[in-house]
Amino acid sequence: MSTERKRRVNLAAAGRNSSATELPPESTDFEAARAAFLRYCRIRNLSDKTLDYYRDTLKELERQLTTLEIERPMDITREHLMDALETKRSEKIKRGRAATPADATMNKLIRGWRAFFNWIHTEGFIDTNPFKGIGTIKSERRIIETFSNTQIKTLLDAPNRSTFTGYRDYVLMMTLLDTGVRVSELAGLRLQDVDWRDRTLKVYGKGRKERLVPFSRTLEKHLREYTEMRGVIDTDHIFVNIDNEPFQVRGIQQAIQLYGQAARIKGVRVSPHTFRHTFAKMYIMNGGDSFSLQKILGHTSLEIVRMYVNLFGTDVAKQHAKFSPLERL
Known part of the structure; x- marks a missing residue:
């Protein structure tokens, strides 16, 4: 039958x-x-x-x-x-x-x-696609939390820079703030990824996509000091733990969270991703354009970048009033 x-x-x-x-x-x-x-x-x-x-x-x-x-x-x-x-x-x-x-x-x-x-x-394993017409859920956009200048200074003052791990964490947080890289990208950075002449980091982002992220002279100074303190060890990962092994994502997250508690930061989540949001906010507020921000952050589309611009529109408006071509005629 x-x-x-x-x-x-x-x-x-x-x-x-x-x-x-x-x-x-x-x-x-x-x-x-x-x-x-x-x-x-x-x-x-x-x-x-x-x-x-x-x-x-x-x-x-x-x-x-x-x-x-x-x-x-x-x-x-x-x-x-x-x-x-x-x-x-x-x-x-x-x-x-x-x-x-x-x-x-x-x-x-x-x-x-x-x-x-x-x-x-x-592939022909099913006759009709049952998922056809099912879209994603539309939800309210939440306000992106960022650090204030005072909170950033308090966080950077928290590590004991007289110790190796303290200075490492200080430089680590500076790198997050100066480049806006993801915590996984930070953990994956290797010595050969640093171009000291052009002051860029070769970052491997989502989907195995490679990009170059610029960094400042201030970070260059501290990053050089840290790598000298780090010395020559078996791994080529830039950020390492006390056992000279790569500093993993979870360890970085926990360290930053503990500094947030020590600094008594309230009202904002103290995490590597908040540093990324803060970088984006300050970049836009200081007159950076959305296209270069997209490349630095490694986003495939402008959607997220537009969100930053919209959220910090008041500050962008101030920049426009200051640098408007029409006002300067």
């Missing part, structure tokens, strides 16, 4: 025999479809971080589908996905998460799931 199916798989051989056993495993087994998709991502040479992102989002998708008692990718409907998204968002809000952070997390899931379903549909 043949197995009855509600939809056919978009494969030429699918209609020749109605037996589900002859269908490709990617159509009938979620684990097989996930493994094939991740293999495709590896072939595309996507970064390990991107692969981990897809693994995590698809793990959550499998959990939601198991709750709905759905096992075969070919049986997933748009309604199933809408139910899964609604359930997940409710779970996060019930755990005490604010709506806006919950929406941000949901959008990460949506982008991951969309990429997966787009691929298995393009």
Whole structure:
């Protein structure tokens, strides 16, 4: 007796025999479809971080589908996905998460799931794409927190610069403020990435994209002093811990958080990313243009940069009043 199916798989051989056993495993087994998709991502040479992102989002998708008692990718409907998204968002809000952070997390899931379903549909493992028409969640933009000048000075005064780790942390925070690099990019910096003549750092950002980030004469002075203090060791990572091993992202985050507590900084999250926001704010306030800021920060589009400009529009207006070509005629 043949197995009855509600939809056919978009494969030429699918209609020749109605037996589900002859269908490709990617159509009938979620684990097989996930493994094939991740293999495709590896072939595309996507970064390990991107692969981990897809693994995590698809793990959550499998959990939601198991709750709905759905096992075969070919049986997933748009309604199933809408139910899964609604359930997940409710779970996060019930755990005490604010709506806006919950929406941000949901959008990460949506982008991951969309990429997966787009691929298995393009490959012909499912007849229709159940994710078609499902967009990201529109959420309110939160005010970006940045450090004040006083807070920055207090933070930079917090490390004990008479010690190696204290001076390292001082230079580390200066680098974050002067360049706006991400904490992962900072942790990955190596000695050969510094061009002392042109005063640039070769940074490896998201999606394995390489860019050059300029730094100031002030940072050059302290960075040279730090590298001399660091000395010649086995690793070529610039920032190292007391054991002469690369200073990892988590360690950097914890160190900066502790300095924030010691400096009694209130009303703003003390983190490497706040340094990045502060750099962007001060760059715009001091007359920097959005296109160069985009290149420095490593954003693929101007959307985030426009957000900085809009948020600090009052300060930009002051700059315009000061440097307006018409006013200077």
